[in-house]
Amino acid sequence: MIPTLAAVFRKELLETLRDRRALLSSLVMGPLFAPLLFIGMLAISLDRSVSALDEAVAVTVSGAERAPNLVRFLREQGFDLSLRDGPDAELRRWIEDDSELVVMAVPDGFGERFAGGRPARVLVYADGSNSKAERRADRLRAAIGGYSGTLASLRLQARGISPLVAQPLVVDDVDVSTPAARATLVLGMLSYLILLVTLVGGMYLAIDATAGERERGSLEPLLTMPVPRAQLIYGKVLAAAFFMSVALALVTTTLALSIRQLPLETIGMSANFGPGVALGVFLSTLPFVTVGAALLTVVASFTRSYKEAQTWLGVLMLVPTLPIAVAGVLGIKANATLMAVPSLSQHLLIQGFLRGDPLPTGYAAISIASTLALGGLLTWVAGRLYQRERILG
């Protein structure tokens, strides 16, 4: 059995390695470009949210001479104020021209009401449908609210009343998530990406070794070799599994290296993806390649042509990722039963590693055992399929 497996394995390997298109799609596009694209987009969105915090908010002020202290306060708070007076209608036109513009208007009578101790109005004009303007307006409102609160305290003190009287309740937010756990929210897509790329890594070979071989008419002579048919197909599953393992190793390495480039610290997160975690992710996903390779081979065996196989396998790619999507929506936590579900268990294990809180060894054992069992069963099914005469098409 070993020489047959070795001969088939070597031949499949050689064929795929020499096929530039196959190599590109299974080992370059998936494991290298997909993570880089993902990390790149993450980097851009992080960069935007970080710079938004640092950015001085630009606000146009109308009637600034009526509230000189407020204007000074806002400048001290880092607002970039430009002074420009105009009536209500004109203010609205400015915003129509530039929907990102935020305008604060100090109306007539502000001074008298303020001096009289009555609530003095300021108006904030912003286009609520423009998210950037809305963010600026929020910052402005918060700053005005802060100014107002400070003045209230001063007025109470001037009347001999403790400002605490005006604060019957106070809320303190206590965030117990660790920086790594917060990062997991952002990186929650990673396990999905890893499993998908792993599957894609073996897809080409799985199709080529079954539907492709039949379509090119090389299957029939192969079946005249004096070896059990099942062994031929086991060799092919082995080769597909090997390619998936290589894709998995590549995608893990790419992710580990590229995540370091993310400015996660600036938003209070840490990327927990050192060599140890990368190894853990690799080893906990590795058993999954048996399921992937055997499943793709079984499905490709049913199809009549290369094209048909590609169509089916494209759909099939979604099947192992389905439990992950469900788990993500329901916010499922790991338990012994769930760890027996291949792909979901890999997702949970990967998430554990990324969160810096690996799941117990027992859970990992359940995942490995159940995944290998399913992989073995599917491989056996693939072997049985090749006993049928119809396999020749």
Next chain:
Amino acid sequence: MIEVEGLAKRFGPVEAVREVSFSAADGRITGLLGPNGAGKSTTLRMLYTVLRPDAGSARIDGTDVVADPLAARRSIGVLPHSAGIYRQLTARENIRFYGELHGLAPALLRRRIDELVGRLDMTEFADRRADGFSQGQRIKVALARALVHSPRNVLLDEPTNGLDVMATRALRELIRGLRAEGHCVLFSSHVMQEVAALCDDVVIIDHGRVAASGSPEALQARFGGSSLEETFVRVLGEQEGLA
């Protein structure tokens, strides 16, 4: 030595082979002759064990193809109708893969490949990738890999399909060479001249049955007709009349 008795095979409602019996002796070239769809390929496919017969039996050098298919496959070399080769592998690698599956030792396998490359006149393209090979070159590779384990019996399904005159001549020479070495050669064809030029024995198959068999001369004597082609038409005509 190939012995076939009462072989039958149906695919759903289609009776591809109804009752085929013949034998092909060592050191002789036996031709399965018949129109398209007569059941030649199906008969061969049962002999090289990719199809299981519904009835009847077939023995190759005394080994029953149903009872012990692996042993039967060891003693045959097969060139199927669609003899695809691996385009990403060189001619030599294609042959080596089959040699490995036959369990040949590396040294013996290398010697055997060199021998076949020389014999089939493949030196020029033996180390090139099969992608872009001509039909003749592909057939040579497929033939070489079928012969890599020096099988006693050689089964060829329409081997000259798509070959030009020179390639066909070369193939005939090779088949005659195999006969001279004492191999049992069984090949199918629907081309009369082919069979007339090569065969020691002819088995004419029509509608899944053996319509007639014997040496070309004997058939000609029995059914009359000045050429084998005419004989062939007469045999088939007789069958049609009976049906």
